[in-house]
Amino acid sequence: MGRVRYATRNILFGLGGNVATMLVHFFLRHVFVMRLGDALVGVEGLYTDILTMLSLAELGVGTAVNYSLYGPVARGEKEKVKSYMRLYRRAYRIIATVIATVGVLLTPFLQWIVKEPGQIPLGDLRLYYLIFLFNTVSTYFMAYKYSLANAEQKNYMQTNAAALTKMITMAIQVAALLVLPNFLLYLMIQTGTELAQKIFMSRYLDKKYPLLREKEVEDLSEEESGEVAKKVKALMMHRLGDMARLQTDSVIISGFLGVVQVGLMNNYKLVVNSASSFVNVIFNSVISSFGNLIATEEEEKQFSLFKVYRFFAIWIYGYSAVGFLLLLSPFIELYLDKAHVLAAPIVILYLTDYFFKGERIVLSNFKTAAGVFEQDKYLTLIQGGVNLVISLALVTKIGMAGVYIGTVLSGLIANLTKPVVIYRVCFHRSARSYFADSFKYLGVMAVTLAVLVPLRQAWLTQVTVWNFAGMAVLVTLVFNGLFLLAFGRSEEFGYLYRMAAGRMKRG
Numbered sequence: 124m125g126r127v128r129y130a131t132r133n134i135l136f137g138l139g140g141n142v143a144t145m146l147v148h149f150f151l152r153h154v155f156v157m158r159l160g161d162a163l164v165g166v167e168g169l170y171t172d173i174l175t176m177l178s179l180a181e182l183g184v185g186t187a188v189n190y191s192l193y194g195p196v197a198r199g200e201k202e203k204v205k206s207y208m209r210l211y212r213r214a215y216r217i218i219a220t221v222i223a224t225v226g227v228l229l230t231p232f233l234q235w236i237v238k239e240p241g242q243i244p245l246g247d248l249r250l251y252y253l254i255f256l257f258n259t260v261s262t263y264f265m266a267y268k269y270s271l272a273n274a275e276q277k278n279y280m281q282t283n284a285a286a287l288t289k290m291i292t293m294a295i296q297v298a299a300l301l302v303l304p305n306f307l308l309y310l311m312i313q314t315g316t317e318l319a320q321k322i323f324m325s326r327y328l329d330k331k332y333p334l335l336r337e338k339e340v341e342d343l344s345e346e347e348s349g350e351v352a353k354k355v356k357a358l359m360m361h362r363l364g365d366m367a368r369l370q371t372d373s374v375i376i377s378g379f380l381g382v383v384q385v386g387l388m389n390n391y392k393l394v395v396n397s398a399s400s401f402v403n404v405i406f407n408s409v410i411s412s413f414g415n416l417i418a419t420e421e422e423e424k425q426f427s428l429f430k431v432y433r434f435f436a437i438w439i440y441g442y443s444a445v446g447f448l449l450l451l452s453p454f455i456e457l458y459l460d461k462a463h464v465l466a467a468p469i470v471i472l473y474l475t476d477y478f479f480k481g482e483r484i485v486l487s488n489f490k491t492a493a494g495v496f497e498q499d500k501y502l503t504l505i506q507g508g509v510n511l512v513i514s515l516a517l518v519t520k521i522g523m524a525g526v527y528i529g530t531v532l533s534g535l536i537a538n539l540t541k542p543v544v545i546y547r548v549c550f551h552r553s554a555r556s557y558f559a560d561s562f563k564y565l566g567v568m569a570v571t572l573a574v575l576v577p578l579r580q581a582w583l584t585q586v587t588v589w590n591f592a593g594m595a596v597l598v599t600l601v602f603n604g605l606f607l608l609a610f611g612r613s614e615e616f617g618y619l620y621r622m623a624a625g626r627m628k629r630g
Contacts, residue, residue: 145397147293158304162241165386170255172373205340211267219263226256239381254310265325288320379518426550433485434615437564440481446598449579453586472527486541499544509533567609
């Protein structure tokens with residue numbers, strides 16, 4: 124099966140799973156807010172971010188080994204695959220131990236991290252946190268096995284398992300909240316179903332890939348082990364910077380403004396993340412295909428497909444960012460109530476970062492597939508430092524908006540520097556054309572907003588379901604119409620059109 128067909132299968136399975144889980148998740152969040160309140164929404168989001176920070180202990184081992192697997196899998200080198208998988212397994216067991224240890228040591232400090240939790244006792248907060256910790260740690264004992272399927276471009280195996288588990292979990296949680304609104308029961312349902320899925324998928328992958336159970340495994344050469352270690356060291360810098368930039372916002376908001384504010388922000392994140400999960404399925408599903416492409420094809424073809432990948436990302440992220448900017452707060456008002464609507468500057472800053480993050484995902488995914496980790500290894504550390512300094516300086520002065528000013532400005536550093544690295548290292552050319560295209564894309568978005576903002580002010584004088592739906596149609600027609608008018612004759616659009624029409628040669 125060719126790269127296009129594998130990528131298409133990964134995308135279709137991922138999108139199908141996301142549609143189902145999104146619908147259930149929205150209903151679950153509504154029931155959660157109504158039955159348990161905003162404070163526990165904030166606690167859930169805060170703990171998720173804290174455990175993501177603790178997962179920094181992974182330090183890019185998975186990414187480095189995944190990259191190393193692309194070549195051996197494409198060439199059918201079974202013994203080499205076994206060697207990399209053993210290294211991966213050993214590393215993840217050590218990582219799980221480190222995360223568990225550091226996570227337990229953090230428990231006594233929760234009373235200073237979770238500010239203004241309302242009527243939630245400290246003992247309960249610690250118990251909830253330990254359950255989140257268990258869920259994270261247990262993942263590392265089998266997650267490495269998915270890397271083999273991903274290297275074969277069969278990402279859909281992981282997305283299908285995750286989607287089915289989420290649907291079952293959330294359906295049971297909804298029923299439980301309606302009958303007995305208890306957060307501990309809510310968490311135990313999640314723990315039980317996810318643990319069952321991990322055990323089942325571990326056994327399934329062992330059966331599908333018998334080499335995972337073989338005892339006779341050759342050691343990697345010093346050169347191969349050194350190459351993995353070299354990439355892990357570079358990725359460690361990326362992980363540290365990402366943690367300081369992406370996972371600290373909730374902690375800063377909770378520590379300075381209260382955990383309820385985290386909950387209000389998380390309602391917005393739920394909507395945006397639900398939509399972006401569809402987008403990310405598309406872009407993440409082609410990482411393994413890009414890895415295969417880079418391992419087997421010439422540089423010119425790689426560059427051509429990178430431009431298509433980037434064009435499609437700008438189209439999708441631009442459309443969704445404009446739509447969110449105009450419709451996200453009205454949706455929150457319809458979905459929950461007006462009391463859950465955040466101030467406009469906060470929403471604008473958050474969505475600005477969302478759009479530019481879309482560009483960064485394209486750059487980061489291609490860098491990952493190409494194994495380009497070292498050239499900009501200090502960049503994310505600089506970003507993390509900038510984010511922390513600005514966010515901490517402004518949160519006490521202008522509140523949550525100050526936190527997101529730090530997020531936006533630190534993110535833009537990567538938008539300006541990563542293209543230079545990729546174009547120089549991967550394509551051996553100047554990034555001037557990349558930035559020229561960026562100005563064109565931003566110009567079309569500016570024109571689109573100039574048309575749509577006055578229409579929104581006139582159309583949504585009162586927020587109703589019908590007015591909201593009508594505005595969504597206007598956003599869709601105006602944005603896509605202008606985008607096609609500007610770029611409908613480009614090579615990138617032509618490639619996408621031919622692929623969608625089924626005239627693209629497979630493989």
